[in-house]
Amino acid sequence: MNAPTPLPLGHSKAPSATRGVADRLRQAIISMEFPPGTRLSEGEIATRYDVSRQPVREALISLSRIGLVQVLPQRGTIVTRISTRHMMQVRIAREALESAIVQRACERFDPVIRGSIDAILETQARAACEGDYMTITAADSQFHAALATGADCEMIWQMVLDVKAHMDRVRHLTLQDRDSMRILVEQHRAIVDAIDQRDPEKADHAMRHHLMEILRDLPRVLAERADYFE
Amino acid sequence: MNAPTPLPLGHSKAPSATRGVADRLRQAIISMEFPPGTRLSEGEIATRYDVSRQPVREALISLSRIGLVQVLPQRGTIVTRISTRHMMQVRIAREALESAIVQRACERFDPVIRGSIDAILETQARAACEGDYMTITAADSQFHAALATGADCEMIWQMVLDVKAHMDRVRHLTLQDRDSMRILVEQHRAIVDAIDQRDPEKADHAMRHHLMEILRDLPRVLAERADYFE
């Protein structure tokens, strides 16, 4: 235990059962296949995904750390209900983190990644015209990830991913029309422009404005689906 | 699985074996009992703490999510080495989050918690005069936690705790003299003053100034203990 051996690290992209279950569960929760309040059971999920209970259990531990599920000892596991108080903090946290990312991006930004962003935005713009929801959201995630990576903030992006999961879940409830999709792309362009101009204040403002809009329709959903909230 | 039963939640303060191992391991890593690069083994830790491998394994999963350990599939688990690049991102993230907390505190702050802060600062000031390192750090954690709680940002505080672990580990390497301890208390007072005056800009500046100092001695440690870094 005490030997500080080198143990060279070959990076881990292990497609383990635990990770597989975690990813599938995470996606199922975000996409509302398992709506808030759904009662999960280690055994049932194990049967459904054809694995043992142990990987399921470990996946649930990861998800409970993010806050997507609540594990109640000896009682059960439920998909976390949406709380406006919690969502408020989620928004604040993501704004703070992503604002910090773009501000750092104004100081230094990997030119190679900068080049790839144009392609992402173009893909997203085309998808917006066609109303392709899946491509839109995928490109959105790629865009924000590229910002973080280009600014050398990959670890911060991991933190953003956790809070992002909560926002993605409510976004699934607010159906997006094509106009708001086009606005989304415009906002992305504004962020990139600010970074190109090395204007931290402008970038900060553009990012916060962009993120603010995501939870705009939260009150309406609250009225329609009160059972999803706590 | 699909029944959205109420399942009333009695808050979980479960003193499970997993949590116990996780807390002890976390403390051992932060306090440098297990220095960076230490090779951990599920089996050895299980024997040492007199539990089965499973709780140890689940504890390591939690710690790996924080980034305190690295689990290399089929190869081993090591205490994460300190990386200046990673610490830079840690600092940025914590500054962003805690800055957001104090700015929100300027908008609204629980008066009861505001009252308790004075006692915390007084305790810390006394400990600073006596050079009581343990009490200082405990009060420091209480202070920042009180800020978050009073500003209704408890969930954000959980995120801060994760990045804070990395900074606490570095701080354990930089021995603190009594002068820097007194400065610490002064900086805390400045933050509270800014909140009392409802001055977000001042609070933001005070918090960032406070956090900046923690990693001031990082380069010196890097020179002294290169084996702790990657």
Add this chain to the structure above:
DNA sequence: CCTCTTGATCTACCATACAAGTCCATACTA
């Protein structure tokens, strides 16, 4: 009608056994 007890039935938790991949020292081969 209300309160309490009891037992069946769930749950997550933990321990143990097994499987599979990695590393390394040793021995064998060219």
Add this chain to the structure above:
DNA sequence: TAGTATGGACTTGTATGGTAGATCAAGAGG
């Protein structure tokens, strides 16, 4: 000697059985 198999001693990953605690419904007693 240098290079290459090879087998054993690790490691983490997965499966399964058993245990304690929580819930709830039915029934006894007031």
